[in-house]
Amino acid sequence: MNGKRSHIRAFEFLKIYLHQNPKDAGERKKNKENRKLAEDILSIRQSNYIQGKFEIKNISKTKRQFLDFFTEKMEEKSNSVKNYGVWQSAYLHLKNCINPNFLFDEVDENFVKKVKQYFEAEARTKSNLPLSQNSKYSYSNKFKASLGSAFDDGNISINLAARVKAFEQAKSQREYLTFEELQALVNTDCKYQVLKTAFIFSCLVGLRWSEINTLVWVEVRDEGENLFRVNFRQEKIDGVEHLNISKQARDLLGNRKSFKDRVFIGR
Template sequence: MKIHLRRKKLKSGKISLYLEYYKGRTKTPDGKNKILRDFEYLDLYLTPNPETPAQKKKNSENLELAEQIFTIRKAELIQGKYNIQNDRKGKVGFLEFYEEMKEERYQSKGNYDNWDAAQKHIEAYSPNHITLNDVDVKFIKGFKKYLDTVAVTKSQKKLSQNTKHTYFNKFKACLNAAFEEGYLKENYIKKVKGFSMGESKREYLTADELQRLASTTCSLPLLKRAFLFSALTGIRWSDVNKMKWSEVRDEGMDSENTPIFRIVFQQKKTDGVEYLYISKQAREFLGERRAKDDRVFKGLRYSAHMNMQLLRWCMHAGINKHITFHSARHTNAVLLLENGADIYTVSKRLGHREIRTTAIYAKIIDKKMKEAANLIPKLDLKMD
């Protein structure tokens, strides 16, 4: 962060003195760069072209006072940068600071919801009077123990390993921010190891199962088209559900007379813009083009009834797995890797931010390779 002493001419003719805090840049939802600034107005003014001794004196005094405030604010910034705790900042309530950090993430719904869910447990653990001055290793270890031994879900069940991992990471991000902004004299969170990420089971369909499903009638044809489209493309339910015709690009033919189709969309989960090539068959599942603002899968909605029909469709196809709509995305990843796609390409197609997320599917493929080693019937040998 950078601080500047600025001047602004007002309609009255006077010049207002204020501080500008430059906090870097961010991306707006439409992809444009936005400069992040805060302002501190000092209620100090200068008279332009002073004529009387009194005006000149007042200008000099106000400018000197503004310079002193400017120096103090720069010193506060340096205190944070060089681990010198600012006493004023240290008196800020921990829960109050967490609330501010959470609200900064309001534009990212999934992340905001996780911060909000973690906050309920942080508030249950931390007394209201705790300030950032009170935060230390003991306090942090106490919260970790609380998540591990005390915290429960709404249904009074212990938190899963991944939930503990997520909630502690939000707690950790808050304290990292407090240190970076000079509210903590030491980054205590680095001294406490967090929860490791648990490996959840990813249910998917084999190529044979997907073919059987495609050949089986579904009571909801719209669901069938949407699910098979997701299995062929890897697109999440949230992005399939909101997809509009303006995002579907029919781009003609390539040099070998093969039709080119792409989906250009903004991922709901990550806000990242994706440019995804899709196959001719995947395009056929979308049907005839309609108005650009129309939803492609108009009438599709998430409900218990739809989930039940998906399971019934699977049972009619002879598939006894607990398949959800998200299983289509898992299926796409596994089939791509099984058929020779490299992990980097699969990661890009799925819109993963980190390759380690995609690596979980590679472990599934490795397991299948091990299983294949035992598929050959045992030989009945008679040794000479």
Template sequence: MKISLIERKLKDGSINLAIEYYKGSEITSEGKRKHIREYENLKLYLYGEPKNANEKKENKETLLLAKKLLAIREAEYYQGKFDLKNTTKGKRRFLDYFHEKTEEKSGSLKNYGNWTATMVHLKRCIPSNTVFDDIDEKFVKRIRTYFDKEARTKSDLPLSLNSKYSYFNKFKACLRSAFDEGYLAINYASKAKSFEQAESQREYLTHEELQSLVNTECKYEVLKRAFIFSCLSSLRWSDINKMVWAEVREEYQDNELVFKIHFEQQKTGGIEYLYISKQARDLLGERKGNLDRVFIGLKYSAVYNNEIVRWCNRAGISKHITFHSARHTNAVLLLENGVDIYTLSKRMGHSEIRTTAIYAKIIDQKNKEASNLIPELSF
């Protein structure tokens, strides 16, 4: 690629300075040669016909600045081409950079929480004066060993496999970003082996257990409606808790009244729409103002979490059920009743089909268990 400074004469007689990136040429389908160029407007201007010494001096200074910017762009290009590290950036402290990347994740509460938790651990194992020039493969291996052997939870227990997986991946993500931005000449993240991710236990309710909950009194009526609605719709707690009536839609399609929820996923930020059944819609109650919350009084608290456990106990359910178990319940019930995994993945809002496939394993296990339910015959 050729990088050069060019001048463009404007209608008012002034000259605009820009950097041209010439990326070669190609032959079009018509057999003509097409030159590939990109431009960066420096927003610097020269007098086309300087009238006095001051204008000539200003032109000289502006042109000198433009040439310095050109030199910077050329240096950045060769830095990337030959894996050269920016020596000034190499003096930046790693933990300061990681903190900056952490703050960039503040828009997503769950992701931000994982980054801040990782930051806590990195402060324990990385000296505060560590700069990017200090980072090499031994450094990365030492951080992995810390997460694997030394890191402890607040309860002074070793990290779970999933915590190791999550925290070390945040560390690797920071290394990748540092490489992309010129702080590192080598992408050490590509050389570091991640931890295996353990399959988490997904507790769910059978249809019979869900019916038992419907028939059992719950101390908080709004909690009961919200939990059962999640079982019927798959919506997360965060999306149910913030739901307003403007997100609840009713419309006719092919002369049939259908119900949908249009919402922005709290976890991913993606805009989604979700069809729900009439029974699920009835749980929402009477429509109110567009900006009114649907589940008024619903809140996250230890009192509500404990009531879910007591409610299950009163219904004769001994499983460890949390509000998120309602989402797992929806997935299992849909698979049991013939929904294909791709449709389920879309309804659940999963970005990867492998996340949804875990529910298929649950169904497969149930089929395996069912094969042994018939008592043995005597021959």
């Protein structure tokens, strides 16, 4: 204190010792080896400090494959079905435009621009249609998130995520079907019957696709001759909702199967 600058230093004890008064050639050799070992450790610590201070890449991390890293970050989201699904979809698209052997030391602004251009003009849905504006927005955000994590983890020395201009999110417009339109849908043949059944069930009970998609039989309760209920968890409120459904909606589900089986299989 007293106007003087104080320095806080951290000490690391290596438990490497020197013979104070070496008695023979063996002890002198051991001193030399231990001194060399301590100097090597010091060099490593100094190198790590300089890398952090001047944003120098960690060489071992720059040799990681980008898609492997993205997969790792994707798996961290597996506890959230909806979020994990978006990461999976983004990954499937990234595989189309990024070589599996592409390393972090090749990541630069041109790479980032190339990926954004892919989402903008080249990416296609399973139906071979261009991505919707909201899909571009969602997938590119997962890509940006992976770049941010790569910077935080030391795989890249520049936060390229901050240099990626995000896609604009389209303003959502809620659509609805009239009774006549829904009736016409019921009477229309569909190549994928399970998809048609799931959609009609969704219309009758008012559940979102994410809730329909993960619905299992233990959540479907037959509690009386005309009393049927669906119990499901809402991620937004992190709670269980109880929804009474009509006999017509219950009949769409067919015969009950094992508790843990999904209700709609093969979508």
